[in-house]
Ligand code: SF4
């Protein structure tokens with residue numbers, strides 16, 4: 001399977017940048033992730049994020065359901081991985 005985007009089997013219209021990985025680093029995730037049984041704190045890189053910032057579990061049943069809930073949102077994703085880290089980090093502190 002070709003991995004075209006990190007979140008969702010993103011349609012081109014979704015805007016998700018393949019290799020961004022911002023939403024796999026910036027937010028906290030409370031559900032268990034393979035290799036991170038207690039989930040992950042905000043700002044910590046998910047162990048399932050590979051060197052190209054793609055999810056190693058994409059398309060597999062092991063990928064936590066919550067990961068599919070983060071949809072591309074220009075307000076949170078910004079225009080780059082750096083912006084996503086900053087914007088999602090701010091959102092995380094406010095929620
Ligand atoms: S932060 Fe946004 S653009 Fe980056 S991987 Fe997540 S959904 Fe895609």
Ligand code: SF4
Pocket residue numbers: 023024025029033046047048049050054055056057058063064067
């Ligand atoms: S399991 Fe995959 S989609 Fe979920 S946070 Fe980790 S790398 Fe991202």
